[in-house]
Amino acid sequence: MRYLRTFELIEAVVRAGSIRKAAEDTNLTASALNRRIQGFEQEFGWPIFERLPRGMRLNPAGELLMQHIRLQRTDLARVQSQVADLSGERRGHISIACSQALLPYFLPQQIAIYRADHPGVTFSVNVRDRAQAERDLASYSSDLALVFEPVHLVEFDVLYALPQRVHAVYPTGSPLGETPTLRLRDCLNHRLVLPTAAYGVRNLLELAATSIGRTLTPTLETESFDLIRHYVTQEDAVGFQIPIGLKPPHEAGFGHRPLAERDIPPGQLLLGQMKGRALPVASSKFGQQLVAALEGLAAR
């Protein structure tokens, strides 16, 4: 869009850090670019860049403006998506920020289902921890977030909340699979493989451990849920995950079962979007599909 050109140029300068570098990226002369920036600042009423000896950096006013630019761009995309929709075109792009647990089974399946009906729609899936996912929504870099136990919940409209009990993951044949119910204290006597503090499962575990006067001393701490699953079979350790990321035990190649609810309360897997934002048609419909799918899981 021609009339958005100035915004594109501003973004290029922000990215490149200097007018001259940005000029190369945008196939313009430094002088032309320089004058567009100056012209915009004049119209806008305030400078939006700090002039440093080594280049340009956004000042606070510029940061505020960048929010506007991002909103502007995504809202235009929304309108175009809606217009395409009323022309019967069914195209669009959906971007999702999600926890790792959704990657192995849930999301691939849901995306395939959606694309079967709407082959013109493309997806981007970004793995984000709980805090980052929310930032992604706020900066309009994701349309939807599907995360376990998010932190802030301001600026977050919850579309659906699915309770998820924390499951212990252990090698087939482990004594942990034998007891009538699985208690946290039994797990703590094994070697522990835990996700890092950024993750909701770890958070719930820490709280639960503290409340029974224990501390968590993991043998292995990792950001990869895959590694957790695979490691427990290597060294007779116990890991923790939420069931949406796990096959049923008889297919999984390792054992897993929920911890007793009195030890550790279920967390919530939340599907949400940025508060008050009108999503593009495709994202909104996919959101509805996810809600239906999550309702199905809850009913089971």
Next chain:
Amino acid sequence: MRYLRTFELIEAVVRAGSIRKAAEDTNLTASALNRRIQGFEQEFGWPIFERLPRGMRLNPAGELLMQHIRLQRTDLARVQSQVADLSGERRGHISIACSQALLPYFLPQQIAIYRADHPGVTFSVNVRDRAQAERDLASYSSDLALVFEPVHLVEFDVLYALPQRVHAVYPTGSPLGETPTLRLRDCLNHRLVLPTAAYGVRNLLELAATSIGRTLTPTLETESFDLIRHYVTQEDAVGFQIPIGLKPPHEAGFGHRPLAERDIPPGQLLLGQMKGRALPVASSKFGQQLVAALEGLAAR
């Protein structure tokens, strides 16, 4: 803003209904304007106007685009207001859609208080009935709405709700002022001066009358609350208002008192904004002041 020029022109065409008329309004030639519209449609990817023999009208895509244009404009205003604020300038403009009852005392007082601290801030106050006020918020033509008993409440974030009992207004010395409590049935035996159906007071009265098997047959029906107040003293009639628009009886020059709550439940005076919208700094602060003022009224 230069880069918004195309949007201004589109809006001018929408308002004028034809390119040629819009061209006069915008000091352009019809041909130049025509080509800008065509150019935009080309970039946008779809036509946004229907070409009729007598002029131009927005098509559905155009309607969607107009939403974007309005959001874009007000969000830019918000950014500029925030930038002005961080430059310590304390300027801005606040637009309010409100019920008539707020005009005589409440709003003038609140605006004066605010402007005493922030003389650079200007106001626009638009009298709107309950449905229109909400449309104003949705189209970004007002920042805040202060209305009695709004209709939809979708797209509406309630900042504060003040219960308001319906008061009967009657001439000084009327027998209505004598009874221990004021019953609706007593009022209905007098000549009635009522607001039109668009107003919340009328709505509450209709419901209450129906529930005691009576109907309302007004002598005078009007959209002017002022007229209601002044007419009751002319012909020994009874009118109805909410107290926020009334002086205390001993100063008012006429009598008024609340109707019994068992006859007619209190309505709500709602202060709100459009759902999820980030208001400009000035509007947001004025909103906070109004909340505080309304809390003060509720405590009395």
Next chain:
DNA sequence: TACAATCGGTGCAAAAAATGCATCGGTATC
């Protein structure tokens, strides 16, 4: 201390875009 490498900013001419004018074809209105 001298020098090269950056940086943003500016005067001026060339290139590109927007505009105005004249005019066309079409459609309601009377």
Next chain:
DNA sequence: GATACCGATGCATTTTTTGCACCGATTGTA
């Protein structure tokens, strides 16, 4: 059938944007 609008378009003109050459300032380095 005359008139009055309407949007669209070719072409000359005006306005805006861009590129080129160059300035002064700052930083890092030999």
